[in-house]
Amino acid sequence: QMQLVQSGPEVRKPGTSVKISCKASGFTFTSSSIQWVRQARGQRLEWIGRIVVGSGKTNFAQKFQERVTITRDMSTTTAFMELSSLRSEDTAVYYCAAEILASGYGDWGHGTLVTVSS
Amino acid sequence: QSVLTQPPSASGTPGQRVTISCSGSSSNIGSNYVYWSQLAPGTAPKLLIYRNNERPSGVPDRFSGSKSGTSASLAISGLRSEDEADYYCATWDDRLSGSVFGGGTKLTVL
Numbered sequence: 001q002m003q004l005v006q007s008g009p010e011v012r013k014p015g016t017s018v019k020i021s022c023k024a025s026g027f028t029f030t031s032s033s034i035q036w037v038r039q040a041r042g043q044r045l046e047w048i049g050r051i052v053v054g055s056g057k058t059n060f061a062q063k064f065q066e067r068v069t070i071t072r073d074m075s076t077t078t079a080f081m082e083l084s085s086l087r088s089e090d091t092a093v094y095y096c097a098a099e100i101l102a103s104g105y106g107d108w109g110h111g112t113l114v115t116v117s118s
Numbered sequence: 119q120s121v122l123t124q125p126p127s128a129s130g131t132p133g134q135r136v137t138i139s140c141s142g143s144s145s146n147i148g149s150n151y152v153y154w155s156q157l158a159p160g161t162a163p164k165l166l167i168y169r170n171n172e173r174p175s176g177v178p179d180r181f182s183g184s185k186s187g188t189s190a191s192l193a194i195s196g197l198r199s200e201d202e203a204d205y206y207c208a209t210w211d212d213r214l215s216g217s218v219f220g221g222g223t224k225l226t227v228l
Contacts (some may be wrong), residue, residue, distance in 0.1 A: 001131075009190070037219075039157075044120065044206075044220075044221050044222045045157075045206050045219045045220065045222065046206075046219070047198075047216060047217045047218065047219060049216070050217065051156075059216050060216070061214075061216050062216075063216075069142065085143060095162075095163060097165075099168075103168075103169075104153075104168045104169040104172065104174070105168055105174060106149060106153075106165055106168060107165055107174075108155065108162055108163040108164065109162065111162060111163075112163040117178050
């Protein structure tokens with residue numbers, strides 16, 4: 001059974017960085033892509049970027065291009081999303097979502113609350 | 119402003135059938151698969167439909183997806199109170215080289 005377990009809530013000051021993890025299990029990690037999406041309170045879902053796990057190729061939304069890094073660790077089947085130069089508007093729940101490339105089947109992580117406050 | 123357009127709200131009474139639309143363009147829905155997810159308060163998002171009309175195991179067959187041209191739809195039949203949630207469509211956009219989401223539709227079960 002596909003499962004994505006994300007790291008716990010984070011509190012950061014403006015200008016700092018945060019790195020969130022997404023531990024995958026129950027599927028072939030190397031044959032998947034991992035997307036990162038966020039939702040601020042009361043707002044719509046917002047796509048941040050993705051990594052194709054096998055190739056390591058990444059794509060990012062233009063809005064985050066300069067501030068986001070998405071990586072993966074094959075040995076631990078974990079994906080990471082690091083967002084830098086944090087500002088209060090980055091306060092949101094961050095989700096990872098996996099997609100099995102061959103079938104399109106996927107699942108979401110449970111979300112990680114990131115609070116940016118001075 | 120979202121690349122994909124969804125109605126902000128929808129409603130129905132228990133047992134009814136409701137449809138939520140998702141409108142895009144040739145660079146996104148017109149040439150890629152559409153996915154639908156459900157977000158209910160206090161719960162993790164749930165994938166309802168993948169690749170236009172495929173349903174993950176465990177998702178009731180009351181939920182169905184379709185796509186035609188540059189638009190897609192999610193239909194929920196036999197509406198139940200637990201279906202009250204926000205629903206989002208998503209797809210890849212070839213022009214943006216990234217995924218795009220609809221603005222979300224809040225479904226109310228009256």
